[in-house]
Amino acid sequence: MAEREAELTALEATESASLDTAAAVAGESPAAEVKNDEPPVSQAEVDQLQAEFEQLKKERDGLIDRLARLQAEFENARKRAEKEKADFRDYATGSVVEQFLPVLDNFELALKSTGTTEQLKTGVELIVKQMEEILRGLQVQPVAAIGEEFGPRHHEAMGSVEREDLPDQHVAEEVRRGYKLREKLLRPALVRVVSNPKQKSE
Numbered sequence: 655m656a657e658r659e660a661e662l663t664a665l666e667a668t669e670s671a672s673l674d675t676a677a678a679v680a681g682e683s684p685a686a687e688v689k690n691d692e693p694p695v696s697q698a699e700v701d702q703l704q705a706e707f708e709q710l711k712k713e714r715d716g717l718i719d720r721l722a723r724l725q726a727e728f729e730n731a732r733k734r735a736e737k738e739k740a741d742f743r744d745y746a747t748g749s750v751v752e753q754f755l756p757v758l759d760n761f762e763l764a765l766k767s768t769g770t771t772e773q774l775k776t777g778v779e780l781i782v783k784q785m786e787e788i789l790r791g792l793q794v795q796p797v798a799a800i801g802e803e804f805g806p807r808h809h810e811a812m813g814s815v816e817r818e819d820l821p822d823q824h825v826a827e828e829v830r831r832g833y834k835l836r837e838k839l840l841r842p843a844l845v846r847v848v849s850n851p852k853q854k855s856e
Contacts, residue, residue, distance in 0.1 A: 753788045757781060789833070797832030799825045799843040808832060810842040814849040822850035 764777045789795075797808045804811065804823050815826040825845045832843030 750792065753791070754785070757785050757788065760784065792835075794833055794835050794840070797834055797839070797843045799828040799832065799845055801825065804845070804847045808834075808839060808842055809845050809847075811847050812844050813846050815846045816849045816851065818850055818852050820848045820850065822848055822853040824848045 760777070760781045764774060764781065767774060767777065769777075799809065801820075802809075802825050803821075804825055809825060809832070812829050817826055820826055824847070825843075826848045827846040828843055829846065830844035833840040
């Protein structure tokens, strides 16, 4: 009788071990149940997320379209500004050139003239005065030179002249006239500067 009970106990132990092995292979634990703490997502939440996604996509497409339009407007404005600048430059140049056309006409008449040398000289002097009037109208003034103290900002020294009747480092001769537009120097006057030995010795 004791032997029969021992056989039954051994058989039950074998069956229990077999069940444990089968559960382990299937990834299950007979001692514990699999638990999932995350609640299931409802269809309403899915629909809400889908609606938010579509809204963001719509806003993104709108921003891209707006950026493209702004870039096109900027490019058009840049081209328009360049054209206006070119038109203004052409207008300003044309206005200046138009004022000098009569001067050119007078030079051509002088070249065709058959008068004396003195008459030709008088005609050229009148043309020079005409040009000076036009320059004054454009607010272009000659740079003061002869008798002025030499100034490197407005004068360019070509050489020196030894003289005792003029102050040292003053302009004695003007080789080429300088001009300025209002206060802006267009070109310096090319001059010869006084070298006064008396003042230097003192």
